[in-house]
Amino acid sequence: MADPLRLAIAGLGTVGTGVVRLLQENAAMLAERAGRSLEIVAVSARDRMVERGVDLSRFAWEDDMTAMAARGDVDVVVELVGGADGPALTLARNAIAHGKALVTANKAMIAHHGLELAQAAETAGTALKFEAAVAGGIPVVKGLREGAAANRIETVYGVLNGTAxxxxxxxxxxxxxxxxxxxxxxRLGYAEADPTFDIEGIDAAHKLAILASxxxxxxxxxxSVACEGISRVRAADIRQADTLGYVVRLVASAEIDHAGEGPALLQQVRPCLVPKSHPLAHVTGATNAVVAQGNFVGRLLFQGAGAGDGPTASAVVADLIDIARGDIGTPFSVPAAALVPLPAADAGHHTGQTYLRFSVTDRPGVLAEITAAMRDADVSIESLIQxxxxxxxxxxxxxxVTHDGPQSCIAxxxxxxxxxxxLTAPPLVMQIIED
Amino acid sequence: MADPLRLAIAGLGTVGTGVVRLLQENAAMLAERAGRSLEIVAVSARDRMVERGVDLSRFAWEDDMTAMAARGDVDVVVELVGGADGPALTLARNAIAHGKALVTANKAMIAHHGLELAQAAETAGTALKFEAAVAGGIPVVKGLREGAAANRIETVYGVLNGTAxxxxxxxxxxxxxxxxxxxxxxRLGYAEADPTFDIEGIDAAHKLAILASxxxxxxxxxxSVACEGISRVRAADIRQADTLGYVVRLVASAEIDHAGEGPALLQQVRPCLVPKSHPLAHVTGATNAVVAQGNFVGRLLFQGAGAGDGPTASAVVADLIDIARGDIGTPFSVPAAALVPLPAADAGHHTGQTYLRFSVTDRPGVLAEITAAMRDADVSIESLIQxxxxxxxxxxxxxxVTHDGPQSCIAxxxxxxxxxxxLTAPPLVMQIIED
Structure with a gap:
């Protein structure tokens, strides 16, 4: 068997601890599958004294993450610190600069700095992998980068935030x-004390930007991700949707818009109506799912646990096995320098059916006012419920619910x-996902 | 850019033609993603004169597939001839013996001869890849071999035959x-004139054996795959299932049975009741889906088109991109010599709820006879509909529907x-899949 793959793990929160536990529990099997053992050499976290429920005694402890990235006895740095910038980014840059492979679960850092880091990794001839950054345990980065690689992808969308x-x-x-x-x-621990990132769609937007690339x-x-959260969705909207044959989901979607002069990139996160017969309608609880539509494969669906220490550790270690097996290809589907800069699309080009909900005063003439506006904006109404x-x-x-039409008319x-x-409140607009 | 990857394609039916079309339509994108162009050098099929709707004029035509496998200007042989033995197997052996990588969509050949071919490929230091052999366009071989590689897989099951x-x-x-x-x-072309392989579960069994390995x-x-088809499922069974909250699916499943002296392998293909809340219940038409349950990732679902020229070509070319990128690892998750021979499990150990349907004569005492047999065999009944x-x-x-219990008691x-x-007909037994 080849030499062990030597790991340094930065960040020992629930995910970091999960990675340590996975590497210990499945060690023999991992060595067989990877062709070499995966060996933790050093770990680092803010507080050495926290009781984490795993045995760290055989690993070197580094208070200084920068020093850890420079260790001569480390092949791969696993970054589980979190945060788009700050210590995580410094560690990532340092690790790559020292020729280490970098594996990370950090969606914010990759969404903001993925291009720079990918270029650095390619220049250094080392790996940058981030399967755990998108949709937790679901191997969707690999699914798109490799599994669906033969296809021109026409659209990719999904449920990417478990809390929402x-x-x-x-x-x-x-x-x-x-x-x-x-x-x-x-109260149950499914949402953070400050839930902004999850319910306003920012977390999903991070993941979407990575998937789109x-x-x-x-x-x-x-x-350029247009982002709208779920806080304005009312119980009444969900009931109406149900009556009409839909459920409400926070859908993150990306597509290439060909309606303008050249191709443009449309990236949106917003609550949508999903037909009950669509696979995303059956994605409940904290589950995530991603749909990709390819020009040969048709519709592919990847579904699983989008968060949690076990699933996220599973994705981190899958990256480690890839590296151990010698797969250190480009972090994205093509070399970073070949990634095409696309302008943001005009969201008004997007066509489809739309759900609109108006909160109105209870007096004569209101319906006439709303329907006149629809007519004047060339919006055709399929059904209306008061x-x-x-x-x-x-x-x-x-x-x-409108007939098919461009979002520009709705606007x-x-x-x-x-x-x-x-109007007693701003109207709520939800696009309807095609079945 | 590196040298082109030079391909020989054997078999030009719908899938072979689809592969040629994909390689032509997506050529520039494929070259960018693979880091080198994918170039067809030679093709071979039974009849040169068939009009196939693709331009083959720039490729060498080989009447003799054996000669094609020996060509010095070929890096990869793509086997799309079909059949477990015969010309396909001869071609596969020859290609590997000449040090060529082999990509195949041939589930029967891999199910029967995958071990021999994997050993030969590993000895020759070349690739053997068969993503297209299981579940068409769904990247589930990669999903298990790589995406879920960090997990001890506890069970893998799914809907693997589109016709059924x-x-x-x-x-x-x-x-x-x-x-x-x-x-x-x-009549619609969704089922073959001789539908035996599909409706009796043999095709699904081929795929299951590969996934289990x-x-x-x-x-x-x-x-050792226990195989039962769908021809005995009646409209009345589907109605009963619906009343009870289930749908009927032909489920292929594999699990490790720990009830005996050592671990044993249970592989079954048979119609089952699937709760309507389970992801497989929403898999309709010719769609395929695979569920894998891992000890860290939990439940993963992969879903998509299980057949057809486009999806199958997508999987074949994904394998070619992997090879072009330099991924020529072991065909299975571990080296062929390390694959553990497991005895077939006793299906009687399998526990769960079961649906039983009896066709009986309309006379007194029949219910008493049936329920007495259940009692004497220690089968506990949850609900009964006459x-x-x-x-x-x-x-x-x-x-x-029975309570949880071992299949041995049902038997x-x-x-x-x-x-x-x-009894006017043999009873129909369908296991109930856990939600």
């Missing part, structure tokens, strides 16, 4: 509203209605 | 019986009832 999906599918099951469901999720061979562009009576606030909900209709005294 | 699934999901939607649905599928690191053992009245043949259906109960004058 837990909240939406719980609202669906219970009929409860957003605020109380979030509160319950926080791999799928399309386009340059990473996190800044709730029977006003709620306690004297507010009535009007929900409608125009909303402009026409902006400032209307009939 | 098309028939079952059509029966589900239409309420029609098996014979008429099969006839319609044959990769998942468990066990030696390929197609012969159809209200006899059908035209004077036959009544009695369906029941014992059926022995006690064997030869009973009350």
């Amino acid at each position: 999906n837990y909240i939406l599918s719980t609202m669906e099951a219970s009929g409860a509203d957003f605020a109380s469901t979030l509160g319950e999720a926080q 791999i799928a399309f061979g386009s340059r990473l562009d996190f800044a 709730q029977g009576r006003a709620n306690d606030g004297g507010e009535v909900l009007v929900a409608m 125009h209709a909303l402009e026409l209605l902006a400032g209307s005294a009939s | 699934n098309y028939i079952l999901s059509t029966m589900e939607a239409s309420g029609a019986d098996f014979a008429s649905t099969l006839g319609e599928a044959q 990769i998942a468990f690191g066990s030696r390929l053992d197609f012969a 159809q209200g009245r006899a059908n035209d043949g004077g036959e009544v259906l009695v369906a029941m 014992h109960a059926l022995e006690l009832l064997a030869g009973s004058a009350s």
